[in-house]
Amino acid sequence: MGEMCRESLIRAGWMIDGTGARTQENVLIRIKEGLFQEIGPFPQDEMKPANFLDLSDCTLVPALADAHVHLFMSGTSDQNRRKEQLDESFRRARETISRHLRQLISHGVLAVRDGGDKNGYAARYQNGFMGREESSICLHVAGKAWHKPGRYGSFVGHALKRGTLAAGIVREANDVDHVKIIQSGLNSLRHFGKESRPQFQLKALREGVETASAMGLKTMVHANGILPVQMALEAGCTSIEHGFFMGMKNLLHMAERQVFWVPTAGTMQAFAENAGEREEERIMALRNLDHQLAQMGAARRLGVPIALGTDSGSLGVHHGRAVIEELRLFVHAGFSVEEAIRCASRNTMNLMGLHRKGLIKKGMTADFIAVKGPPSALPGSLKEISHIYAGEHFL
Ligand SMILES: [Zn+2]
Structure with missing residues:
Protein backbone atom coordinates (compact mmCIF):
# COMPACT_ATOMS: atom_id res chain seq x y z
CA MET A 1 0.00 0.00 0.00
CA GLY A 2 2.88 2.36 0.87
CA GLU A 3 3.96 2.29 -2.76
CA MET A 4 0.49 3.13 -4.00
CA CYS A 5 -0.06 6.23 -1.93
CA ARG A 6 3.35 7.69 -2.42
CA GLU A 7 3.65 10.66 -4.66
CA SER A 8 6.42 10.78 -7.25
CA LEU A 9 7.79 13.88 -8.89
CA ILE A 10 9.68 13.61 -12.13
CA ARG A 11 11.53 16.15 -14.17
CA ALA A 12 11.62 15.27 -17.86
CA GLY A 13 14.03 16.92 -20.29
CA TRP A 14 11.53 16.27 -23.07
CA MET A 15 8.06 14.79 -23.06
CA ILE A 16 5.90 13.40 -25.87
CA ASP A 17 2.37 13.10 -24.53
CA GLY A 18 0.95 10.63 -27.08
CA THR A 19 -1.64 12.97 -28.59
CA GLY A 20 0.58 13.73 -31.58
CA ALA A 21 1.27 17.25 -30.24
CA ARG A 22 4.78 18.71 -30.40
CA THR A 23 7.35 17.66 -27.79
CA GLN A 24 7.40 19.73 -24.60
CA GLU A 25 10.67 20.62 -22.94
CA ASN A 26 11.59 20.69 -19.27
CA VAL A 27 8.41 19.23 -17.83
CA LEU A 28 7.34 18.48 -14.27
CA ILE A 29 5.25 15.32 -13.85
CA ARG A 30 3.50 14.43 -10.62
CA ILE A 31 2.22 10.87 -10.13
CA LYS A 32 -0.01 9.69 -7.33
CA GLU A 33 -1.92 6.47 -6.79
CA GLY A 34 -0.86 5.16 -10.16
CA LEU A 35 -2.20 8.11 -12.12
CA PHE A 36 -0.70 11.21 -13.67
CA GLN A 37 -1.82 14.02 -11.34
CA GLU A 38 -0.13 17.00 -12.86
CA ILE A 39 1.88 17.79 -15.95
CA GLY A 40 3.32 21.25 -16.43
CA PRO A 41 6.43 23.33 -16.99
CA PHE A 42 9.23 22.66 -14.53
CA PRO A 43 9.51 25.66 -12.18
CA GLN A 44 12.53 27.91 -12.53
CA ASP A 45 13.62 27.85 -8.88
CA GLU A 46 15.59 24.87 -7.67
CA MET A 47 13.29 22.27 -6.12
CA LYS A 48 14.34 18.86 -4.88
CA PRO A 49 11.58 17.37 -2.76
CA ALA A 50 11.60 13.77 -1.58
CA ASN A 51 10.92 11.15 -4.29
CA PHE A 52 12.22 13.50 -6.92
CA LEU A 53 13.57 11.83 -10.02
CA ASP A 54 15.66 13.90 -12.36
CA LEU A 55 15.27 12.69 -15.96
CA SER A 56 16.36 15.96 -17.53
CA ASP A 57 18.63 14.07 -19.92
CA CYS A 58 15.74 11.85 -21.08
CA THR A 59 12.72 11.92 -23.37
CA LEU A 60 9.53 10.51 -21.85
CA VAL A 61 6.91 8.83 -24.02
CA PRO A 62 3.74 6.91 -23.06
CA ALA A 63 4.05 3.14 -22.74
CA MET A 352 -7.73 -2.36 -27.56
CA GLY A 353 -10.31 -0.51 -25.49
CA LEU A 354 -7.67 0.63 -22.95
CA HIS A 355 -8.93 4.18 -22.77
CA ARG A 356 -7.02 5.11 -19.61
CA LYS A 357 -3.69 4.24 -21.20
CA GLY A 358 -1.52 5.63 -23.96
CA LEU A 359 -1.26 9.30 -22.96
CA ILE A 360 0.87 11.25 -20.51
CA LYS A 361 -2.01 13.34 -19.32
CA LYS A 362 -3.72 14.20 -16.06
CA GLY A 363 -6.02 11.39 -14.91
CA MET A 364 -4.47 8.70 -17.14
CA THR A 365 -2.69 5.57 -15.88
CA ALA A 366 0.90 6.52 -15.15
CA ASP A 367 2.62 4.24 -17.66
CA PHE A 368 5.63 5.73 -19.40
CA ILE A 369 9.08 4.97 -20.70
CA ALA A 370 12.16 7.17 -20.57
CA VAL A 371 14.94 7.01 -23.13
CA LYS A 372 18.26 8.84 -22.96
CA GLY A 373 18.66 11.87 -25.19
CA PRO A 374 16.41 14.25 -27.12
CA PRO A 375 13.40 13.25 -29.27
CA SER A 376 15.59 13.46 -32.37
CA ALA A 377 17.25 10.23 -31.16
CA LEU A 378 13.88 8.42 -31.45
CA PRO A 379 12.86 5.84 -32.45
CA GLY A 380 16.38 4.33 -32.34
CA SER A 381 16.88 5.34 -28.70
CA LEU A 382 14.11 2.89 -27.74
CA LYS A 383 16.78 0.18 -28.11
CA GLU A 384 18.09 1.21 -24.73
CA ILE A 385 15.30 2.27 -22.47
CA SER A 386 16.54 3.78 -19.24
CA HIS A 387 13.28 3.58 -17.23
CA ILE A 388 9.92 1.85 -17.58
CA TYR A 389 7.24 2.99 -15.20
CA ALA A 390 4.06 0.92 -15.05
CA GLY A 391 1.27 2.44 -13.03
CA GLU A 392 2.80 2.35 -9.59
CA HIS A 393 6.38 1.33 -9.89
CA PHE A 394 9.47 1.04 -12.06
CA LEU A 395 9.98 -2.27 -13.82
ZN1 LIG B 1 -0.62 -11.71 -38.41
Whole structure:
Protein backbone atom coordinates (compact mmCIF):
# COMPACT_ATOMS: atom_id res chain seq x y z
CA MET A 1 0.00 0.00 0.00
CA GLY A 2 2.88 2.36 0.87
CA GLU A 3 3.96 2.29 -2.76
CA MET A 4 0.49 3.13 -4.00
CA CYS A 5 -0.06 6.23 -1.93
CA ARG A 6 3.35 7.69 -2.42
CA GLU A 7 3.65 10.66 -4.66
CA SER A 8 6.42 10.78 -7.25
CA LEU A 9 7.79 13.88 -8.89
CA ILE A 10 9.68 13.61 -12.13
CA ARG A 11 11.53 16.15 -14.17
CA ALA A 12 11.62 15.27 -17.86
CA GLY A 13 14.03 16.92 -20.29
CA TRP A 14 11.53 16.27 -23.07
CA MET A 15 8.06 14.79 -23.06
CA ILE A 16 5.90 13.40 -25.87
CA ASP A 17 2.37 13.10 -24.53
CA GLY A 18 0.95 10.63 -27.08
CA THR A 19 -1.64 12.97 -28.59
CA GLY A 20 0.58 13.73 -31.58
CA ALA A 21 1.27 17.25 -30.24
CA ARG A 22 4.78 18.71 -30.40
CA THR A 23 7.35 17.66 -27.79
CA GLN A 24 7.40 19.73 -24.60
CA GLU A 25 10.67 20.62 -22.94
CA ASN A 26 11.59 20.69 -19.27
CA VAL A 27 8.41 19.23 -17.83
CA LEU A 28 7.34 18.48 -14.27
CA ILE A 29 5.25 15.32 -13.85
CA ARG A 30 3.50 14.43 -10.62
CA ILE A 31 2.22 10.87 -10.13
CA LYS A 32 -0.01 9.69 -7.33
CA GLU A 33 -1.92 6.47 -6.79
CA GLY A 34 -0.86 5.16 -10.16
CA LEU A 35 -2.20 8.11 -12.12
CA PHE A 36 -0.70 11.21 -13.67
CA GLN A 37 -1.82 14.02 -11.34
CA GLU A 38 -0.13 17.00 -12.86
CA ILE A 39 1.88 17.79 -15.95
CA GLY A 40 3.32 21.25 -16.43
CA PRO A 41 6.43 23.33 -16.99
CA PHE A 42 9.23 22.66 -14.53
CA PRO A 43 9.51 25.66 -12.18
CA GLN A 44 12.53 27.91 -12.53
CA ASP A 45 13.62 27.85 -8.88
CA GLU A 46 15.59 24.87 -7.67
CA MET A 47 13.29 22.27 -6.12
CA LYS A 48 14.34 18.86 -4.88
CA PRO A 49 11.58 17.37 -2.76
CA ALA A 50 11.60 13.77 -1.58
CA ASN A 51 10.92 11.15 -4.29
CA PHE A 52 12.22 13.50 -6.92
CA LEU A 53 13.57 11.83 -10.02
CA ASP A 54 15.66 13.90 -12.36
CA LEU A 55 15.27 12.69 -15.96
CA SER A 56 16.36 15.96 -17.53
CA ASP A 57 18.63 14.07 -19.92
CA CYS A 58 15.74 11.85 -21.08
CA THR A 59 12.72 11.92 -23.37
CA LEU A 60 9.53 10.51 -21.85
CA VAL A 61 6.91 8.83 -24.02
CA PRO A 62 3.74 6.91 -23.06
CA ALA A 63 4.05 3.14 -22.74
CA LEU A 64 3.79 1.53 -26.18
CA ALA A 65 1.41 -1.10 -27.50
CA ASP A 66 1.69 -3.56 -30.38
CA ALA A 67 -1.64 -4.18 -32.10
CA HIS A 68 -0.63 -7.30 -34.03
CA VAL A 69 1.66 -10.09 -32.88
CA HIS A 70 1.75 -13.88 -32.95
CA LEU A 71 3.28 -14.85 -29.62
CA PHE A 72 3.72 -18.56 -30.46
CA MET A 73 6.23 -17.76 -33.24
CA SER A 74 9.53 -15.92 -33.07
CA GLY A 75 10.97 -13.86 -35.91
CA THR A 76 13.82 -16.31 -36.49
CA SER A 77 14.89 -16.95 -40.08
CA ASP A 78 15.93 -20.50 -39.15
CA GLN A 79 13.34 -22.43 -41.17
CA ASN A 80 13.71 -25.60 -39.10
CA ARG A 81 13.03 -23.67 -35.92
CA ARG A 82 10.02 -22.01 -37.57
CA LYS A 83 8.59 -25.41 -38.51
CA GLU A 84 9.16 -26.68 -34.98
CA GLN A 85 7.41 -23.71 -33.43
CA LEU A 86 4.34 -24.32 -35.57
CA ASP A 87 3.81 -27.73 -33.98
CA GLU A 88 5.24 -27.37 -30.53
CA SER A 89 3.67 -28.86 -27.42
CA PHE A 90 1.98 -26.35 -25.16
CA ARG A 91 4.69 -26.92 -22.57
CA ARG A 92 7.35 -25.63 -24.99
CA ALA A 93 5.12 -22.97 -26.50
CA ARG A 94 4.59 -21.59 -23.00
CA GLU A 95 8.30 -20.85 -22.71
CA THR A 96 8.33 -19.23 -26.14
CA ILE A 97 5.31 -17.05 -25.35
CA SER A 98 6.69 -16.04 -21.98
CA ARG A 99 10.04 -15.09 -23.54
CA HIS A 100 8.29 -12.97 -26.18
CA LEU A 101 6.21 -11.16 -23.58
CA ARG A 102 9.37 -10.32 -21.62
CA GLN A 103 11.03 -9.10 -24.82
CA LEU A 104 8.03 -6.84 -25.46
CA ILE A 105 8.09 -5.44 -21.93
CA SER A 106 11.82 -4.70 -22.16
CA HIS A 107 11.03 -2.55 -25.21
CA GLY A 108 8.43 -0.55 -23.30
CA VAL A 109 5.46 -2.39 -24.86
CA LEU A 110 2.89 -2.78 -22.08
CA ALA A 111 -0.13 -3.86 -24.15
CA VAL A 112 -0.27 -6.36 -26.96
CA ARG A 113 -2.93 -7.84 -29.20
CA ASP A 114 -2.34 -11.39 -30.39
CA GLY A 115 -3.58 -12.24 -33.88
CA GLY A 116 -3.99 -15.95 -33.34
CA ASP A 117 -2.21 -19.28 -33.61
CA LYS A 118 -3.31 -22.67 -34.93
CA ASN A 119 -3.52 -24.29 -31.49
CA GLY A 120 -4.91 -21.32 -29.60
CA TYR A 121 -1.85 -21.40 -27.34
CA ALA A 122 -1.69 -17.64 -26.67
CA ALA A 123 -5.29 -17.78 -25.39
CA ARG A 124 -4.55 -20.83 -23.25
CA TYR A 125 -1.49 -19.07 -21.87
CA GLN A 126 -3.43 -15.93 -21.04
CA ASN A 127 -6.18 -17.93 -19.37
CA GLY A 128 -3.95 -19.39 -16.66
CA PHE A 129 -0.23 -19.25 -17.26
CA MET A 130 0.70 -15.56 -17.08
CA GLY A 131 3.72 -15.32 -14.78
CA ARG A 132 4.47 -12.56 -12.32
CA GLU A 133 7.05 -11.03 -14.63
CA GLU A 134 4.51 -10.80 -17.46
CA SER A 135 1.78 -9.28 -15.35
CA SER A 136 2.77 -5.73 -16.29
CA ILE A 137 1.74 -6.34 -19.91
CA CYS A 138 -1.90 -6.32 -20.94
CA LEU A 139 -2.40 -9.24 -23.32
CA HIS A 140 -5.47 -9.55 -25.55
CA VAL A 141 -5.91 -12.78 -27.49
CA ALA A 142 -7.83 -13.94 -30.56
CA GLY A 143 -7.45 -17.68 -29.95
CA LYS A 144 -7.57 -19.31 -33.38
CA ALA A 145 -8.18 -17.09 -36.38
CA TRP A 146 -11.01 -18.05 -38.76
CA HIS A 147 -10.37 -18.87 -42.39
CA LYS A 148 -12.03 -20.81 -45.21
CA PRO A 149 -10.98 -24.44 -45.82
CA GLY A 150 -8.21 -24.60 -48.41
CA ARG A 151 -7.37 -20.91 -48.12
CA TYR A 152 -4.57 -19.04 -46.36
CA GLY A 153 -4.60 -19.00 -42.58
CA SER A 154 -3.82 -22.48 -41.25
CA PHE A 155 -0.68 -21.27 -39.36
CA VAL A 156 -2.61 -18.82 -37.28
CA GLY A 157 -6.02 -20.38 -37.04
CA HIS A 158 -8.47 -23.02 -38.11
CA ALA A 159 -10.75 -23.49 -41.08
CA LEU A 160 -14.47 -23.05 -40.68
CA LYS A 161 -15.57 -26.55 -41.68
CA ARG A 162 -19.17 -26.59 -40.54
CA GLY A 163 -21.86 -24.11 -39.66
CA THR A 164 -21.68 -20.36 -40.05
CA LEU A 165 -18.88 -18.01 -39.06
CA ALA A 166 -21.24 -16.45 -36.51
CA ALA A 167 -21.93 -19.81 -34.85
CA GLY A 168 -18.20 -20.55 -34.69
CA ILE A 169 -17.54 -17.20 -33.07
CA VAL A 170 -20.20 -17.88 -30.43
CA ARG A 171 -18.69 -21.32 -29.70
CA GLU A 172 -15.29 -19.87 -28.89
CA ALA A 173 -16.25 -16.49 -27.44
CA ASN A 174 -15.47 -17.41 -23.84
CA ASP A 175 -11.76 -17.86 -24.31
CA VAL A 176 -10.94 -14.75 -26.35
CA ASP A 177 -10.77 -10.95 -26.14
CA HIS A 178 -11.40 -10.28 -29.83
CA VAL A 179 -12.11 -12.18 -33.03
CA LYS A 180 -9.66 -12.58 -35.90
CA ILE A 181 -11.00 -13.26 -39.37
CA ILE A 182 -8.88 -13.86 -42.45
CA GLN A 183 -10.59 -12.37 -45.47
CA SER A 184 -7.85 -12.52 -48.13
CA GLY A 185 -4.58 -14.23 -48.94
CA LEU A 186 -1.04 -12.94 -48.53
CA ASN A 187 0.68 -10.30 -50.62
CA SER A 188 1.93 -11.72 -53.87
CA LEU A 189 5.71 -11.84 -54.13
CA ARG A 190 5.55 -12.62 -57.85
CA HIS A 191 2.96 -10.27 -59.30
CA PHE A 192 2.93 -6.72 -58.00
CA GLY A 193 -0.35 -5.82 -56.32
CA LYS A 194 -2.12 -9.02 -57.40
CA GLU A 195 -5.33 -9.28 -55.40
CA SER A 196 -6.49 -12.55 -53.84
CA ARG A 197 -10.13 -13.58 -53.76
CA PRO A 198 -12.16 -12.77 -50.65
CA GLN A 199 -12.57 -15.76 -48.31
CA PHE A 200 -15.99 -15.16 -46.77
CA GLN A 201 -19.12 -13.90 -48.50
CA LEU A 202 -20.31 -10.50 -47.37
CA LYS A 203 -23.40 -11.88 -45.64
CA ALA A 204 -21.43 -14.41 -43.57
CA LEU A 205 -18.80 -11.86 -42.72
CA ARG A 206 -21.34 -9.27 -41.63
CA GLU A 207 -23.20 -11.82 -39.50
CA GLY A 208 -19.90 -12.83 -37.88
CA VAL A 209 -18.86 -9.25 -37.13
CA GLU A 210 -22.30 -8.34 -35.75
CA THR A 211 -22.46 -11.45 -33.60
CA ALA A 212 -19.01 -10.70 -32.18
CA SER A 213 -19.94 -7.10 -31.56
CA ALA A 214 -23.14 -8.11 -29.73
CA MET A 215 -20.94 -10.12 -27.36
CA GLY A 216 -18.61 -7.16 -26.84
CA LEU A 217 -15.86 -8.59 -29.02
CA LYS A 218 -14.00 -6.47 -31.54
CA THR A 219 -13.04 -7.90 -34.91
CA MET A 220 -9.61 -7.72 -36.50
CA VAL A 221 -9.80 -8.64 -40.17
CA HIS A 222 -6.78 -9.70 -42.20
CA ALA A 223 -7.46 -8.17 -45.61
CA ASN A 224 -5.26 -7.17 -48.56
CA GLY A 225 -6.54 -5.76 -51.84
CA ILE A 226 -9.49 -3.57 -52.78
CA LEU A 227 -12.38 -6.04 -52.64
CA PRO A 228 -11.45 -7.98 -49.46
CA VAL A 229 -10.93 -4.70 -47.56
CA GLN A 230 -14.13 -3.19 -48.94
CA MET A 231 -16.10 -6.23 -47.77
CA ALA A 232 -14.52 -6.13 -44.31
CA LEU A 233 -15.48 -2.47 -44.02
CA GLU A 234 -19.01 -3.11 -45.24
CA ALA A 235 -19.28 -5.85 -42.63
CA GLY A 236 -18.40 -3.29 -39.96
CA CYS A 237 -15.07 -4.70 -38.70
CA THR A 238 -13.12 -2.88 -35.97
CA SER A 239 -9.75 -2.93 -37.71
CA ILE A 240 -8.19 -3.77 -41.05
CA GLU A 241 -4.98 -5.75 -40.62
CA HIS A 242 -2.24 -5.28 -43.27
CA GLY A 243 -4.48 -3.61 -45.88
CA PHE A 244 -1.85 -3.74 -48.60
CA PHE A 245 -3.18 -2.41 -51.92
CA MET A 246 -6.55 -1.45 -50.44
CA GLY A 247 -6.71 1.75 -52.48
CA MET A 248 -7.92 5.30 -51.88
CA LYS A 249 -11.63 4.57 -51.77
CA ASN A 250 -11.24 2.24 -48.83
CA LEU A 251 -8.93 4.70 -47.07
CA LEU A 252 -11.53 7.45 -47.48
CA HIS A 253 -14.17 5.15 -46.06
CA MET A 254 -11.96 4.37 -43.07
CA ALA A 255 -11.29 8.05 -42.40
CA GLU A 256 -15.01 8.81 -42.59
CA ARG A 257 -16.07 6.01 -40.24
CA GLN A 258 -12.89 6.09 -38.13
CA VAL A 259 -12.06 2.44 -38.72
CA PHE A 260 -8.60 1.47 -37.44
CA TRP A 261 -5.84 0.41 -39.77
CA VAL A 262 -2.84 -1.71 -38.72
CA PRO A 263 -0.49 -1.54 -41.74
CA THR A 264 2.31 -3.96 -40.61
CA ALA A 265 4.69 -2.42 -43.18
CA GLY A 266 7.75 -3.90 -41.46
CA THR A 267 6.80 -7.41 -42.60
CA MET A 268 7.78 -6.51 -46.16
CA GLN A 269 11.03 -4.87 -45.08
CA ALA A 270 11.92 -7.92 -42.98
CA PHE A 271 11.00 -10.25 -45.84
CA ALA A 272 13.30 -8.32 -48.19
CA GLU A 273 16.14 -8.53 -45.66
CA ASN A 274 15.67 -12.30 -45.34
CA ALA A 275 15.07 -13.15 -49.00
CA GLY A 276 18.64 -14.40 -49.49
CA GLU A 277 19.14 -15.59 -53.06
CA ARG A 278 15.54 -14.96 -54.07
CA GLU A 279 16.27 -11.64 -55.73
CA GLU A 280 12.91 -11.27 -57.49
CA GLU A 281 11.02 -11.79 -54.25
CA ARG A 282 13.28 -9.33 -52.48
CA ILE A 283 12.56 -6.65 -55.07
CA MET A 284 8.83 -7.37 -54.97
CA ALA A 285 8.76 -7.13 -51.17
CA LEU A 286 10.45 -3.72 -51.38
CA ARG A 287 7.94 -2.55 -54.00
CA ASN A 288 5.10 -3.71 -51.72
CA LEU A 289 6.73 -1.80 -48.87
CA ASP A 290 6.99 1.41 -50.91
CA HIS A 291 3.37 1.14 -51.96
CA GLN A 292 2.31 0.61 -48.34
CA LEU A 293 4.32 3.63 -47.15
CA ALA A 294 2.55 5.76 -49.76
CA GLN A 295 -0.84 4.46 -48.53
CA MET A 296 0.19 5.28 -44.95
CA GLY A 297 1.09 8.83 -45.99
CA ALA A 298 -2.34 9.19 -47.60
CA ALA A 299 -4.05 7.73 -44.52
CA ARG A 300 -2.22 10.24 -42.34
CA ARG A 301 -3.45 13.15 -44.47
CA LEU A 302 -7.01 11.79 -44.52
CA GLY A 303 -7.11 11.20 -40.77
CA VAL A 304 -7.49 7.41 -40.74
CA PRO A 305 -6.83 6.18 -37.18
CA ILE A 306 -3.70 4.07 -37.55
CA ALA A 307 -2.57 1.67 -34.84
CA LEU A 308 0.96 0.33 -34.85
CA GLY A 309 1.19 -3.42 -35.23
CA THR A 310 4.24 -5.40 -36.24
CA ASP A 311 3.01 -8.93 -37.06
CA SER A 312 5.92 -10.14 -34.90
CA GLY A 313 6.52 -13.83 -35.35
CA SER A 314 6.60 -13.36 -39.12
CA LEU A 315 9.89 -14.06 -40.88
CA GLY A 316 12.49 -11.58 -39.58
CA VAL A 317 9.98 -9.69 -37.40
CA HIS A 318 11.12 -9.95 -33.78
CA HIS A 319 8.91 -9.32 -30.75
CA GLY A 320 9.78 -6.01 -29.14
CA ARG A 321 12.39 -4.60 -31.43
CA ALA A 322 10.07 -4.74 -34.44
CA VAL A 323 8.18 -1.84 -32.86
CA ILE A 324 11.26 0.33 -33.38
CA GLU A 325 11.48 -0.73 -37.04
CA GLU A 326 7.78 -0.05 -37.58
CA LEU A 327 8.09 3.40 -35.96
CA ARG A 328 10.96 4.14 -38.38
CA LEU A 329 8.72 3.23 -41.30
CA PHE A 330 5.99 5.57 -40.03
CA VAL A 331 8.58 8.36 -40.08
CA HIS A 332 9.60 7.35 -43.64
CA ALA A 333 5.93 7.55 -44.60
CA GLY A 334 5.82 11.20 -43.49
CA PHE A 335 4.72 11.00 -39.85
CA SER A 336 6.45 13.20 -37.28
CA VAL A 337 8.01 11.27 -34.40
CA GLU A 338 5.17 12.52 -32.19
CA GLU A 339 2.56 11.25 -34.65
CA ALA A 340 4.32 7.90 -34.97
CA ILE A 341 4.38 7.55 -31.18
CA ARG A 342 0.67 8.35 -31.04
CA CYS A 343 0.00 5.41 -33.40
CA ALA A 344 2.06 3.14 -31.12
CA SER A 345 0.53 4.40 -27.88
CA ARG A 346 -2.84 6.12 -27.75
CA ASN A 347 -4.26 4.78 -31.02
CA THR A 348 -3.35 1.16 -30.28
CA MET A 349 -4.57 1.47 -26.68
CA ASN A 350 -7.87 2.89 -27.98
CA LEU A 351 -8.18 0.06 -30.47
CA MET A 352 -7.73 -2.36 -27.56
CA GLY A 353 -10.31 -0.51 -25.49
CA LEU A 354 -7.67 0.63 -22.95
CA HIS A 355 -8.93 4.18 -22.77
CA ARG A 356 -7.02 5.11 -19.61
CA LYS A 357 -3.69 4.24 -21.20
CA GLY A 358 -1.52 5.63 -23.96
CA LEU A 359 -1.26 9.30 -22.96
CA ILE A 360 0.87 11.25 -20.51
CA LYS A 361 -2.01 13.34 -19.32
CA LYS A 362 -3.72 14.20 -16.06
CA GLY A 363 -6.02 11.39 -14.91
CA MET A 364 -4.47 8.70 -17.14
CA THR A 365 -2.69 5.57 -15.88
CA ALA A 366 0.90 6.52 -15.15
CA ASP A 367 2.62 4.24 -17.66
CA PHE A 368 5.63 5.73 -19.40
CA ILE A 369 9.08 4.97 -20.70
CA ALA A 370 12.16 7.17 -20.57
CA VAL A 371 14.94 7.01 -23.13
CA LYS A 372 18.26 8.84 -22.96
CA GLY A 373 18.66 11.87 -25.19
CA PRO A 374 16.41 14.25 -27.12
CA PRO A 375 13.40 13.25 -29.27
CA SER A 376 15.59 13.46 -32.37
CA ALA A 377 17.25 10.23 -31.16
CA LEU A 378 13.88 8.42 -31.45
CA PRO A 379 12.86 5.84 -32.45
CA GLY A 380 16.38 4.33 -32.34
CA SER A 381 16.88 5.34 -28.70
CA LEU A 382 14.11 2.89 -27.74
CA LYS A 383 16.78 0.18 -28.11
CA GLU A 384 18.09 1.21 -24.73
CA ILE A 385 15.30 2.27 -22.47
CA SER A 386 16.54 3.78 -19.24
CA HIS A 387 13.28 3.58 -17.23
CA ILE A 388 9.92 1.85 -17.58
CA TYR A 389 7.24 2.99 -15.20
CA ALA A 390 4.06 0.92 -15.05
CA GLY A 391 1.27 2.44 -13.03
CA GLU A 392 2.80 2.35 -9.59
CA HIS A 393 6.38 1.33 -9.89
CA PHE A 394 9.47 1.04 -12.06
CA LEU A 395 9.98 -2.27 -13.82
ZN1 LIG B 1 -0.62 -11.71 -38.41
